[in-house]
Amino acid sequence: MQSSSEKTSWFPIMLRLDEARVLVIGGGNIAANKVRLLVPTGARIELLSPTLCPELQRLADDGVLTHVPGLVSEDDVRARLPGCRLVYIATNDTTLNRSLAALCQQQNVPVCAVDDPGNSSFITPALSTRGAVQVAVSTGGAAPVLARRLRAKIEEILPAGLHLLADFMQNARLPLRARLPDPSDRRQVWERFLDGSGGNLAMSGQTEAASRELDNLLDGHTRQGEVWLVGAGPGDPNLLTLAALRLMQDADTVLYDNLIGPDILNYVRRDAELIFVGKQRNRHTLPQEGINAELVRRAKAGERVLRLKGGDPFIFGRGGEEIETLTEAGVPFRIIPGISAANGCAAYAGIPLTHRDCAQACLFITGHAKADGTLDLAWETIALRSQTVVIYMGLTMLPQLSAQLMEHGLPADWPAALVERGTTPQQRVITGTLATLPEQAVAENVTSPALIIIGEVVRHRVSPTLPEA
DSSP states (O other): OOOGGGOOSOOOOOOOOTTOEEEEEOOSHHHHHHHHHHGGGTOEEEEEOSSOOHHHHHHHHTTSEEEEOSOOOHHHHHHHOTTEEEEEEOOSOHHHHHHHHHHHHHTTOOEEETTOGGGOSOOOOEEEEETTEEEEEOOTTSOHHHHHHHHHHHHHHSOTTHHHHHHHHHHHHHHHHHHOOSHHHHHHHHHHHHHSSHHHHHHTTOHHHHHHHHHHHHHTOOOOOEEEEEEOBSSOGGGOOHHHHHHHHHOSEEEEOTTOOHHHHTTSOTTSEEEEOOEETTEESSOHHHHHHHHHHHHHTTOEEEEEESBOTTSSSOHHHHHHHHHHHTOOEEEEOOOOHHHHHHHHHTOOSOBTTTBSEEEEEEOOOOTTSOOOOOHHHHSOTTEEEEEESOSTTHHHHHHHHHHTTOOTTOEEEEEETTTSTTOEEEEEETTTHHHHHHHTTOOSSEEEEESGGGGGOOOOOOOOO
């Protein structure tokens, strides 16, 4: 899933070029850069240019490419397009480049006019290559220097022996498929191989030792389902934990809540099954009992199930009910905490939840009303001046909350704040008092999710520099 702000008209693919005809027009250094990328693919390169730079001349002399000398004309290009897989245009004549690109597009032949994405049907990403492993970075032609800078960062972290690991895994694919016909079983074995010592053995060229490790994993493999209760944080993907990211990439199925947006789901493995089980006021996609039963059913069928929750699973996330059900059913589970809504939203709003001058405690409560529409809370322990109160799911009950806190001892001018859609680009922070905040929420048309923070710490609010998207 992808947010609308991230849409792009460019679709990344890996194209087989072995023995395919590729036409390169131009004989300078820019053309040489493209030819250098094409040579390892085994493409049959035809190069049209009156002259060649020294590198291209050497490749032509060695028979790596076929040089067609002479001035380039539209007729020459048109005659060579049939059966051509790709065309690169890299002359120093911009007008000629554009006319030739238009000709290629008329003939439905993919064309890249170098440094001119507006007249190209494909562009070449910045590539980091380790044998069969290729990592491509593209900005859709908008910022080539940024793409190259990102590629340099990737080069720093890609292990030198990655190509050996890829070769090992490729050679083991067919034998592994014969022993484990089910794709999910094979994926689990490979993940354990990479997470264990096998990956490092293969990358260091210790093929026999890596093979023994893989055999041991195969001999001991039993498909066992598991449930992972994972906190995704309050909304900003930058607040995901490393443990959460790894499990999001390993899960077979993801049951996710209403507060999990597309920016978070983009980090889930692409072929995982996504199941929305979100709950909104008076409208539950799947009741909690149904969620519990689905977790058990899928885990017992051998799936690795990710229960992805906004914030932290144990802070008003009903994670406790889910692990009780899993325990009774004998289903193994793991718990990965997340940054809670209270911590994340308060931090992004610049409000310290505790401050030694005014708050010696911090209390988290839920603003859910009873069936009759009233709040049954221990008001005497909540309406204390020495603590901060953070109220989840309390927006609709805000007038009653404010009235009760004032009735039980807090002054009408006691500081209070609303944080709407905290940590996301749509975050809004509204500050006021117990007396004014309910009317402010209506006037500002505040909608859920919104967190209420009450206490003198609101007076200490600052405006932090938020992370860039």
